[in-house]
Amino acid sequence: MAGPVRRTRRRSASKSDRMDIHAVAKLAHVSIATVSRTINHIPTVNPKMAKRVWEAIRELDYFPNTQARALVSGRSRLLGLIVSEITNPFFPELIQGFEEVAVENGYEVLIGSTNYDPERMKSCIRRMVERNAEGVAVMTFGIEQPLLDQLADRKIPLVFVDVAPNRPGMSVLRVDYHHGIRQGVQHLAALGHRSIAFVAGPLRLHSAQSRLAAFKKALQECGIPVEEKFIIEGDHTMEGGLAAAARILEHKNLPTAIMCSNDMLAIGVLHKLSRSGLQVPGDVSIIGFDDIHMAEMMIPSLTSIQMSRADLARAAVSALRTHLEGSTPKREYTIDTHLVVRESTGFPRGTMTRLRKFTAKRAESAAESTQ
Amino acid sequence: MAGPVRRTRRRSASKSDRMDIHAVAKLAHVSIATVSRTINHIPTVNPKMAKRVWEAIRELDYFPNTQARALVSGRSRLLGLIVSEITNPFFPELIQGFEEVAVENGYEVLIGSTNYDPERMKSCIRRMVERNAEGVAVMTFGIEQPLLDQLADRKIPLVFVDVAPNRPGMSVLRVDYHHGIRQGVQHLAALGHRSIAFVAGPLRLHSAQSRLAAFKKALQECGIPVEEKFIIEGDHTMEGGLAAAARILEHKNLPTAIMCSNDMLAIGVLHKLSRSGLQVPGDVSIIGFDDIHMAEMMIPSLTSIQMSRADLARAAVSALRTHLEGSTPKREYTIDTHLVVRESTGFPRGTMTRLRKFTAKRAESAAESTQ
DNA sequence: CCAATCCCAGTAAACCTTTACCGCAAATGT
DNA sequence: ACATTTGCGGTAAAGGTTTACTGGGATTGG
Numbered sequence: 001m002a003g004p005v006r007r008t009r010r011r012s013a014s015k016s017d018r019m020d021i022h023a024v025a026k027l028a029h030v031s032i033a034t035v036s037r038t039i040n041h042i043p044t045v046n047p048k049m050a051k052r053v054w055e056a057i058r059e060l061d062y063f064p065n066t067q068a069r070a071l072v073s074g075r076s077r078l079l080g081l082i083v084s085e086i087t088n089p090f091f092p093e094l095i096q097g098f099e100e101v102a103v104e105n106g107y108e109v110l111i112g113s114t115n116y117d118p119e120r121m122k123s124c125i126r127r128m129v130e131r132n133a134e135g136v137a138v139m140t141f142g143i144e145q146p147l148l149d150q151l152a153d154r155k156i157p158l159v160f161v162d163v164a165p166n167r168p169g170m171s172v173l174r175v176d177y178h179h180g181i182r183q184g185v186q187h188l189a190a191l192g193h194r195s196i197a198f199v200a201g202p203l204r205l206h207s208a209q210s211r212l213a214a215f216k217k218a219l220q221e222c223g224i225p226v227e228e229k230f231i232i233e234g235d236h237t238m239e240g241g242l243a244a245a246a247r248i249l250e251h252k253n254l255p256t257a258i259m260c261s262n263d264m265l266a267i268g269v270l271h272k273l274s275r276s277g278l279q280v281p282g283d284v285s286i287i288g289f290d291d292i293h294m295a296e297m298m299i300p301s302l303t304s305i306q307m308s309r310a311d312l313a314r315a316a317v318s319a320l321r322t323h324l325e326g327s328t329p330k331r332e333y334t335i336d337t338h339l340v341v342r343e344s345t346g347f348p349r350g351t352m353t354r355l356r357k358f359t360a361k362r363a364e365s366a367a368e369s370t371q
Numbered sequence: 372m373a374g375p376v377r378r379t380r381r382r383s384a385s386k387s388d389r390m391d392i393h394a395v396a397k398l399a400h401v402s403i404a405t406v407s408r409t410i411n412h413i414p415t416v417n418p419k420m421a422k423r424v425w426e427a428i429r430e431l432d433y434f435p436n437t438q439a440r441a442l443v444s445g446r447s448r449l450l451g452l453i454v455s456e457i458t459n460p461f462f463p464e465l466i467q468g469f470e471e472v473a474v475e476n477g478y479e480v481l482i483g484s485t486n487y488d489p490e491r492m493k494s495c496i497r498r499m500v501e502r503n504a505e506g507v508a509v510m511t512f513g514i515e516q517p518l519l520d521q522l523a524d525r526k527i528p529l530v531f532v533d534v535a536p537n538r539p540g541m542s543v544l545r546v547d548y549h550h551g552i553r554q555g556v557q558h559l560a561a562l563g564h565r566s567i568a569f570v571a572g573p574l575r576l577h578s579a580q581s582r583l584a585a586f587k588k589a590l591q592e593c594g595i596p597v598e599e600k601f602i603i604e605g606d607h608t609m610e611g612g613l614a615a616a617a618r619i620l621e622h623k624n625l626p627t628a629i630m631c632s633n634d635m636l637a638i639g640v641l642h643k644l645s646r647s648g649l650q651v652p653g654d655v656s657i658i659g660f661d662d663i664h665m666a667e668m669m670i671p672s673l674t675s676i677q678m679s680r681a682d683l684a685r686a687a688v689s690a691l692r693t694h695l696e697g698s699t700p701k702r703e704y705t706i707d708t709h710l711v712v713r714e715s716t717g718f719p720r721g722t723m724t725r726l727r728k729f730t731a732k733r734a735e736s737a738a739e740s741t742q
Numbered sequence: 743c744c745a746a747t748c749c750c751a752g753t754a755a756a757c758c759t760t761t762a763c764c765g766c767a768a769a770t771g772t
Numbered sequence: 773a774c775a776t777t778t779g780c781g782g783t784a785a786a787g788g789t790t791t792a793c794t795g796g797g798a799t800t801g802g
Contacts, residue, residue, distance in 0.1 A: 019525075020787090020788055020789085021788065021789065022788085030751075030752090031751060031752045031753075032752085032753095032788090032789080032790095033751070033752055033753075033754095033790085033791075034750090034751060034752075036789065036790060036791080037750095037751090037790090037791090040790080042791095044749075044750060044751090045750075045751085046749090046750070046751085049750095049751080061521055061524070063497060063500050063501045064501065064788085064789070065442070065501070065503065065787090065788050065789070066501045066502050066503070067437075067438040067439075067441045067442045067447070067502070067503060067787095067788080067789090068438075068442050068757090068787070068788035068789040068790090069788080069789055069790075070438045070757095070789090071436070071438045071439050071442060071756095071757050071758065071759090071787095071788080071789075071790095072756070072757045072758095072788080072789050072790045072791085073757085073789080073790060073791090074757075076438070086457075086463040086466060086467060087460070087463050087464055087467060087664065089458070089460055089463075091463075092457040092458050092460075092462075092463050093458055095457060096457055096458060096484075108498065111482060113467075126434065127479065129434050130434050130435065130436070130437045131437050131438070132436065132437070132438060150432060153432070154390075238664070238665075238668050267665075267668050268668065270670075271668050271670065274670050293458065293609070294609075294638075294665060297609050297638050297639065297642050298669075298670075299641075299642065299645050299669075299670055391757095391758060391759085392758070392759065393758090401781075401782090402781060402782045402783080403758095403759080403760095403782090403783095404760085404761075404781070404782060404783080404784095405780090405781060405782080407759065407760060407761080408760090408761090408780095408781090411760080413761095415779075415780060415781090416780075416781085417779090417780070417781085420780095420781085435758085435759075436757090436758055436759070438757090438758080438759090439757070439758035439759040439760090439787090440758080440759055440760075441759090441787095442757090442758080442759075442760095442786095442787050442788065442789090443758080443759050443760045443761085443786070443787050444759080444760060444761090444787090445787080
């Protein structure tokens with residue numbers, strides 16, 4: 001049996017111009033172990049050598065190779081964040097907060113967006129696993145069981161919003177939708193509204209369902225009847241808002257207020273109502289949810305229910321960190337919501353007169369498109 | 372001299388439950404090389420074995436470790452994308468397009484945002500290098516020379532918008548701001564506007580400067596005087612728009628139209644004008660830039676100058692790919708812009724009457740805050 | 743002045759994969 | 773039936789880092 005043959009396979013260029021830890025070690029006249037220890041701030045390294053090493057690092061503009069690092073240490077320093085879609089302004093605001101907190105804690109963020117498509121969710125998960133994310137926050141619809149198992153089998157900590165898979169290593173961020181939504185309904189009730197529509201999000205999203213449920217409960221508490229015909233399922237986009245408003249306008253007796261599952265829907269509804277000649281809040285009041293930055297800039301500015309992105313982000317990172325450090329995790333965090341009153345809500349005066357005007361007008365301009 | 376001591380340092384658990392390429396090889400009764408070749412679709416592998424391997428992979432739910440892969444192959448399959456800020460809706464739309472094209476080409480995307488802060492730019496670059504991004508697209512302000520050198524030294528291909536560092540491996544996406552902006556000015560001129568203000572972006576951004584320059588040039592072409600007092604530097608946010616509009620309102624004779632360096636500014640301006648009792652477009656017409664999705668939903672909907680995010684994204688990825696494949700790259704790509712007319716522009720009628728009204732009102736409500 | 747102790751830098755294994763190269767077995771040619 | 777080619781699977785090195793363990797030198801105690 002012939003012995004193994006030794007060969008060399010340098011990829012290109014001379015060894016000297018490759019910029020790795022060996023180059024630093026050579027320049028600083030120390031071993032690579034010392035360089036590594038210096039970089040990782042391990043206290044057993046002599047300050048004098050550390051200084052030499054840092055100088056060499058600066059001199060060479062050396063950056064450690066994250067991949068090699070992660071490979072050997074088993075720590076990628078990567079947190080995954082899976083959101084629904086980045087073009088809904090709520091999510092960039094959330095991502096920004098999440099990233100900020102993650103960086104504060106020495107992590108980087110891997111962003112995935114599902115666009116509400118289970119296939120894309122699958123590929124997001126795949127990416128998270130392939131890149132060895134140490135933990136993943138899922139801020140979109142509920143994750144399917146087999147995928148969940150994949151992550152669970154690999155002992156990757158997970159954080160969810162609302163929905164709670166009962167397993168070790170998983171935490172839930174419970175959003176107290178009820179508080180904010182009740183405030184909203186009470187606000188409308190106090191103004192005198194008795195007929196309130198709700199434009200829901202896609203009901204396969206747990207968060208959308210929770211919001212709807214909270215709305216119904218709040219109506220009951222205020223003694224306002226639930227009108228099923230005024231509960232419309234939308235899709236959390238402005239276009240969804242346009243469509244939902246159009247469906248509401250089909251009815252003879254309009255509701256005097258419309259509450260929406262998120263601000264994008266509310267913006268669409270607002271737009272559609274204005275286009276149809278209805279005044280907000282004169283004829284119909286509108287309340288959104290999320291309180292995205294843009295809500296304040298609408299005309300009229302949008303009354304909305306705020307859920308702190310900062311709190312959500314902070315809680316998510318915090319939960320993941322807790323799991324990662326192995327300390328017994330607090331399994332549930334609660335994020336609360338509250339009403340921010342602006343201009344899109346008011347007294348339900350004059351509804352009927354304007355409605356007659358609107359109905360008459362609708363007849364003559366039947367051909368107008370939604371846009 | 373004692374010979375080296377052999378030891379073993381398994382991280383935890385029994386070897387069998389680690390989920391690496393060896394496990395797959397064992398289950399499929401082939402060597403790890405065959406597994407690797409199968410995964411990478413190298414044609415010299417016998418179909419029968421390939422089938423066994425794929426079955427084993429499926430069975431074990433095996434995912435190759437990206438880090439190890441990248442380490443040995445020298446290819447991270449990662450493209451960097453550095454943007455200004457993700458909370459400006461223009462960028463999520465851009466990011467989405469970029470990611471889509473990148474994924475189509477087998478890459479993943481590393482996103483960095485600078486928030487217009489050179490320090491953050493530095494850390495973005497650092498991340499890109501540490502994670503071995505194969506190419507980086509810089510879609511924000513110009514990059515500083517030393518940082519540029521860092522990337523250039525590492526032979527990382529770069530793509531910029533507007534600004535053109537003249538080096539190998541770098542491409543420029545030239546945006547033809549002039550075309551769209553001229554269309555906008557011509558549109559206003561045709562409506563009868565003679566006094567047009569411009570709310571610029573932060574002028575250290577090359578793109579903001581280009582837009583301003585294009586505006587001035589377009590005015591000249593249309594024979595409209597440039598009024599320096601009506602050229603305001605903003606910051607590409609809605610708040611910047613509010614502030615800029617406030618400054619414009621300080622003047623006795625208002626411009627009859629305001630063009631903005633981006634839509635967020637335009638939204639802020641629109642808001643401020645409405646709050647001040649001015650009608651858009653009755654008193655003042657407004658044109659934005661970018662044509663973000665939200666522009667259509669404003670009331671009045673915003674006339675804006677569109678630059679295709681999809682084209683931009685596609686060109687950026689394409690440029691990077693060209694560099695990576697080593698073929699002689701086309702160094703410049705041109706993205707064009709065009710006007711989208713909506714409701715925020717109209718004839719400059721009745722300006723003076725309303726202005727008198729507004730001036731009178733301003734006196735009595737001097738204490739009102741901007742919001 | 744020698745021995746024991748301690749501190750700390752260096753050596754080399756290990757992380758998981760890709761891939762160059764070798765060699766075995768089967769197929770083909772004579 | 774033997775030699776030659778071909779096809780393909782296996783072995784092991786390499787990629788850049790962390791880190792367990794070793795051992796050398798300095799310091800301290802006797």
